Amino acid sequence: MKIAVKAPVGRASGFALAAYAFVVTMLGTTLPTPLYPIYQQEFSFSSLIVTVIYATYAVGVIAALLLFGQLSDEIGRRRVLLGGLLLAVASALAFLFATGLPLLFVGRLLSGLSAGIFTGTATATLVDLAPQEKQRQATLIAAGANMGGLGCGPLLAGILAQYAVQPLRLVFIVNIVLLLLAIIGTWIMPEPIEVKEHARLRPQRLRIPQQVRATFIRVAIPGFAGFAVLGLFTAVAPVFLSQMLHITNHALTGLIVFAVFAASTCGQLLLEHISQRRALPLACIGLIVGLILVAGGLLARSLTLLVAGAIVAGLGQGLSLRAGLAAINAKSPATQRGEISSSYFVVLYIAISIPVIGVGIAAQLFGLQVAGIAFSIIMAILALIALIILLKQPTEQH
Numbered sequence: 001m002k003i004a005v006k007a008p009v010g011r012a013s014g015f016a017l018a019a020y021a022f023v024v025t026m027l028g029t030t031l032p033t034p035l036y037p038i039y040q041q042e043f044s045f046s047s048l049i050v051t052v053i054y055a056t057y058a059v060g061v062i063a064a065l066l067l068f069g070q071l072s073d074e075i076g077r078r079r080v081l082l083g084g085l086l087l088a089v090a091s092a093l094a095f096l097f098a099t100g101l102p103l104l105f106v107g108r109l110l111s112g113l114s115a116g117i118f119t120g121t122a123t124a125t126l127v128d129l130a131p132q133e134k135q136r137q138a139t140l141i142a143a144g145a146n147m148g149g150l151g152c153g154p155l156l157a158g159i160l161a162q163y164a165v166q167p168l169r170l171v172f173i174v175n176i177v178l179l180l181l182a183i184i185g186t187w188i189m190p191e192p193i194e195v196k197e198h199a200r201l202r203p204q205r206l207r208i209p210q211q212v213r214a215t216f217i218r219v220a221i222p223g224f225a226g227f228a229v230l231g232l233f234t235a236v237a238p239v240f241l242s243q244m245l246h247i248t249n250h251a252l253t254g255l256i257v258f259a260v261f262a263a264s265t266c267g268q269l270l271l272e273h274i275s276q277r278r279a280l281p282l283a284c285i286g287l288i289v290g291l292i293l294v295a296g297g298l299l300a301r302s303l304t305l306l307v308a309g310a311i312v313a314g315l316g317q318g319l320s321l322r323a324g325l326a327a328i329n330a331k332s333p334a335t336q337r338g339e340i341s342s343s344y345f346v347v348l349y350i351a352i353s354i355p356v357i358g359v360g361i362a363a364q365l366f367g368l369q370v371a372g373i374a375f376s377i378i379m380a381i382l383a384l385i386a387l388i389i390l391l392k393q394p395t396e397q398h
Contacts (some may be wrong), residue, residue, distance in 0.1 A: 014189035015129040015138075019145050021182040022122040023080060026149030027156065027291065028088050028175050028260075029057065029115045032095065032108070033234050034158040034253040037242040038167055043100055047239050047368060051360030054235035056105050057354035060112020062346050065117050068117050069204035069342050076195040077125040078186060085183045089176055096172040119146065119345070136343035143322065151261025154234070158254020159181075166252070206343045215331045217392065219324030221249035221386035222284050224315030224351040225379045229287065229294075231352030233260045233310060234376060236359055240368055245303055256307055260314040267318025271326065279323035284387035286316025290382050295376035298369055309376075316383075319350075355379070 029355055032039070036050050072080040087110050123142040130138035160174065161167035166186030208216050234257060241247040241256070244378065261335030267286070290313025324344065332340045355375065362371035 006257075008188040009190070010249050011129050011190055011192070015126060017182075017185035017189045018122060018125045018129060020388055021085060021140060021186050022118060022126070022142065022145040023120070023149040023152070024175075024182045025084060025088050025118045027153040028092060028179065029111045030150050030153030030234055031171055031174050031175060032104075032155040033154040033257050034250045035161060035168060035171075036235075036238050037055040038161065038250075040239070041167065043104075046360075047236065048357075048360035049101070049240055051235050051356045052348050053104050053108055054231070055353035055357050057112040057115070058349040060109045060114075061116035061349045062112075063122070064113045064116025065345055065349075066204050066206070066340050070121060072121040072124060072201055072320075073193070074196050074200065074202075076191045077121055077128065077193060078189065078191045080117060080121045081125065081186050082183065084114045084121065085179055085186060087111075087114035087117065089183075090250070092175045092179065093174045096169060096176070098168075108320070116305055120342075122146075125192060129190070139270075140269070144261045144265055146319070147261050147265040147268065151258045151265070154254040154257035155233045156254070158252070159248040161250040161254075163251065164357045165278045189288045195279075204342045205271070205339050205381060206346060207339055208343055209333065209340070210332045212328065212340060214393070215327055216340070218386070218389055219280065219320075219327050220347045222280060222287060222316075222320040222383055223324045223344065223348050223387065226283070226313075226320045226353035227348040227388065228355040228375075228379050229313045229317055230264070231356040232359065232372070233257055234248065234352075236363075236368075236372070240298070240372060241303075243368055244298070244301055245306075247303070256310060259307060263311045263314025264318035264321070266318075267315040268322040270315070270319050271322045273337065274319075274393075276326060276330075276345075278321060279319055280327070281387055281390050283316045283320035284383045284390065287313055287321065287383040288316075289388070290314070290316055291376045291383065293382035295302065295373045295380070298372045299366070300375065301369075324389065
């Protein structure tokens with residue numbers, strides 16, 4: 001139920017403030033990406049540890065999705081968003097004062113918790129604050145804020161690390177300032193829903209009803225492959241670029257990772273112009289072609305092929321994510337939509353943790369180049385399997 005709440009700003013301004021908070025929070029989650037080679041040199045740890053640090057983020061996201069997925073329906077959007085922002089500040093402080101591995105792990109876990117809280121709550125807030133006739137646009141803006149923030153994080157960190165002082169400190173000071181502004185903005189925005197008097201914390205159940213399972217499996221496989229690709233580029237790509245291609249320009253590294261997320265955002269927007277029935281097969285084709293290009297780039301040590309693969313795979317990932325969610329929502333009973341969507345996101349965030357750790361282990365045993373090529377081939381095969389399943393049993397969408 002929507003109610004008018006007295007606040008220093010109106011709903012339109014509140015919408016802008018919520019979008020800003022969404023961007024800034026997601027930006028903070030990817031700030032460490034171009035800094036991993038510096039951390040490696042500073043703290044003397046292996047590529048495997050890089051992937052484990054990164055995967056800790058996924059643990060935080062999954063925990064937040066399960067524990068706090070329905071909390072904003074109980075205590076209101078603003079309170080939950082403020083909690084997520086405070087966790088983001090705590091994460092930035094952990095990185096700011098890190099002198100070794102322990103605080104890096106703490107920072108990533110807190111970052112994952114903040115992202116897990118924001119992903120659902122900020123999207124719901126933007127939809128709640130938008131006029132009824134513009135709620136579809138609000139969903140698109142939410143998707144853009146999410147992926148845009150994720151993409152801008154490596155770009156900002158890379159530029160500051162390359163061209164400013166204190167590469168492991170300044171970026172997190174800037175992040176804290178941006179977050180404090182977001183906290184002020186969230187504090188003064190209107191609460192768009194009615195807050196329940198007797199709120200209670202209910203962990204989100206993970207359950208896929210029988211009538212949704214076939215659709216869920218069809219969309220989860222390409223979704224898994226797509227998010228594994230995101231994990232590769234946000235966790236391991238900077239180390240690949242540094243050690244294999246000898247690219248030490250952190251701004252260029254950040255720009256390459258930004259390109260993956262920008263392509264993902266464009267992929268999500270493509271669903272506006274492609275039918276649901278064609279979207280997932282096209283997403284799988286994009287993932288297959290992109291991963292072949294990535295494997296070729298790693299084999300030939302070619303930056304051009306690697307970037308081309310990142311962009312094509314990013315388009316496929318974005319399209320698979322949005323088309324997958326649309327297919328699941330269309331098949332899900334309204335009363336179970338939240339838990340089914342949460343189950344989907346749990347699968348996706350497992351994809352950016354376990355496969356990436358596998359790359360780290362393989363890199364220890366066989367080297368980064370072999371590990372990266374093997375990962376690309378395996379994920380391309382997974383996307384191919386998804387494509388075959390989709391062509392045999394297309395999603396029931398017209």
